[in-house]
Amino acid sequence: xxxxxxxxxxxxxxxxxxNTERVIGWREWVRLPDFSSSLIxxxxxxxxxxxxxxxxxxxxxxxxxxxxxRFRLYPVQHSREKTVLVEADxxxxxxxxxxxxxxxxxxxxxxRLSIGEYHFPIELxxxxxxxxxxxxxxxxxxxxxxxxxxxxxxFLVGKGKKRKKQNLSKIK
Numbered sequence: 053x054x055x056x057x058x059x060x061x062x063x064x065x066x067x068x069x070x071n072t073e074r075v076i077g078w079r080e081w082v083r084l085p086d087f088s089s090s091l092i093x094x095x096x097x098x099x100x101x102x103x104x105x106x107x108x109x110x111x112x113x114x115x116x117x118x119x120x121x122r123f124r125l126y127p128v129q130h131s132r133e134k135t136v137l138v139e140a141d142x143x144x145x146x147x148x149x150x151x152x153x154x155x156x157x158x159x160x161x162x163x164r165l166s167i168g169e170y171h172f173p174i175e176l177x178x179x180x181x182x183x184x185x186x187x188x189x190x191x192x193x194x195x196x197x198x199x200x201x202x203x204x205x206x207f208l209v210g211k212g213k214k215r216k217k218q219n220l221s222k223i224k
Contacts, residue, residue: 074198076167077205083166088136090127091211092188096201100191102148103174106181112142112159121159123178129187148177168209
């Protein structure tokens with residue numbers, strides 16, 4: 053989703069929203085509104101290029117000639133009680149190198165991400181993160197030029213605070 057400044061729709065949407073205070077903490081409550089209204093505790097990781105979410109039962113298939121992926125989300129950290137079955141368009145399969153150097157091929161989808169009052173599209177890889185501390189990792193590519201990160205703070209946009217929504221994309 054690399055784009056230059058003049059054509060990046062996220063940048064145009066940011067300019068129109070008028071809010072220049074876009075500071076987030078090293079962890080934040082986020083939503084994937086196309087899939088679930090549940091809050092997901094996410095780690096903001098500028099050391100990671102791509103974003104990832106914990107997914108299980110991943111199945112890639114074709115429907116009407118279009119590649120799709122079906123998977124199960126468990127949005128609540130350390131809990132298997134709430135589950136969401138998701139079906140999405142498959143963007144591609146991508147090789148991703150972990151922090152320890154291990155490479156895996158992961159399905160990639162494009163989803164709308166909500167961080168506080170901000171809503172914008174990101175590329176998201178699907179992987180089993182069951183043993184990791186966070187169900188979702190937001191990499192630098194997703195938040196580049198959108199936010200400043202305060203590594204000493206957490207949950208700066210609040211847990212589900214009612215605020216005026218600001219759409220950072222034209223995604224439907």
